[in-house]
Amino acid sequence: MPALKPTHYTAEIVWLGAVMTDDRANLMAPARNMLELAFDGVAGAFHAGLTRPACVRVKSQYAKGTRIRNERQLSIISQEELEQIAARMGVDALNPARLGATMVIKGIANFTHVPPSSRLTAPSGATLTIDMENLPCQFPAKSLIVDHGESAKKFKSAAKDRRGVTAWVAAEGSVAVGDILTLHIPNQPSWSP
Numbered sequence: 001m002p003a004l005k006p007t008h009y010t011a012e013i014v015w016l017g018a019v020m021t022d023d024r025a026n027l028m029a030p031a032r033n034m035l036e037l038a039f040d041g042v043a044g045a046f047h048a049g050l051t052r053p054a055c056v057r058v059k060s061q062y063a064k065g066t067r068i069r070n071e072r073q074l075s076i077i078s079q080e081e082l083e084q085i086a087a088r089m090g091v092d093a094l095n096p097a098r099l100g101a102t103m104v105i106k107g108i109a110n111f112t113h114v115p116p117s118s119r120l121t122a123p124s125g126a127t128l129t130i131d132m133e134n135l136p137c138q139f140p141a142k143s144l145i146v147d148h149g150e151s152a153k154k155f156k157s158a159a160k161d162r163r164g165v166t167a168w169v170a171a172e173g174s175v176a177v178g179d180i181l182t183l184h185i186p187n188q189p190s191w192s193p
Contacts, residue, residue, distance in 0.1 A: 002187060004119055009183040011111075011120070014079055015096050015104035016177055018045040027143035029097045034176040037126045037169045041073030042102065048073060057135065070168060071131035075099070076120075077164030079106035088158035091148050098143040101164070103175070108183060112164055119170060119184040126173025134163045 017029030041048040052070040054062035062068055077096065082104065086094045096104045108114065112133050120128045136159035144152035175181075 004117075004184040005187045007183045007185055009108050011078070011105035011107040011181045011183070013103060013122075013175060013177050013179045013181065014106050016102065016175065017097050018042045018102060019100050020044055020046065022046055027098060027100050027139050029099075029101055031097060034174055035102070036174050037074075037128070038172050039169055041070070041169055045073075045102075046100075047075070047102075071129075072166040073168045074102040074128060074166065075134055075164060076103045076105060076111075076128070076130075076167055077101050077134075078108060078111035079104055080109065081112060081162040081164065085155070085158045085162050089148070089151050089154040091151050094144065095147060098147060099140045100143075105181060112162055114165065114183065115185050117186050120167070120181040121171075121184060122173060122175045122179050122181055124173035124175065124179075125171055126169070126175050127171035128167040129170040131166045131168060133161075134166045136160055136163045 016032045016035050018032065018035065019027065019029045021028065035042055040050050049070050051067045052072065054064055054066040054068050058068065077099065082094050082096065086092065105111070114130060116130060116132045118130045120130070136156045138156060141152045141155040144155055
């Protein structure tokens with residue numbers, strides 16, 4: 001029996017980018033038309049690598065700096081949730097380049113809450129494994145000040161439950177703006193302790 005089942009849910013890639021700097025106050029992911037995805041992520045990107053040092057997000061499991069599997073190679077957010085965040089901040093639109101995003105998709109409702117371990121498969125065969133919700137932080141807010149002034153300070157609360165997900169490359173290949181991704185979800189019932 002397959003562990004993952006394809007769904008009828010698809011999403012179109014509407015934006016791609018990659019953060020190429022470690023300057024967290026000037027968070028920028030220049031837009032790209034296409035990305036090559038390798039097992040270590042996007043070559044040269046800040047979040048590339050098979051492993052990474054443990055950070056505050058996993059402090060309950062690992063001491064800071066412990067080498068762990070890099071499940072944060074990519075940051076994926078939906079266009080629909082970007083629009084919701086902008087509305088909650090009281091601004092017209094948000095530039096995904098200032099959010100540290102790798103990919104913006106449209107077409108999957110409530111995308112931030114797709115089940116962990118789901119897969120997004122591209123026409124090239126490139127496949128991304130969704131790790132979990134990408135919790136809001138202050139780095140995008142610092143970058144958004146350039147575009148939105150004081151309204152940028154509302155980002156963290158406005159993005160709660162809407163920031164998208166982190167993901168890692170499960171199968172190599174290319175992705176391009178306009179590609180249609182298919183969602184595959186784990187074949188298991190909801191957990192109930």
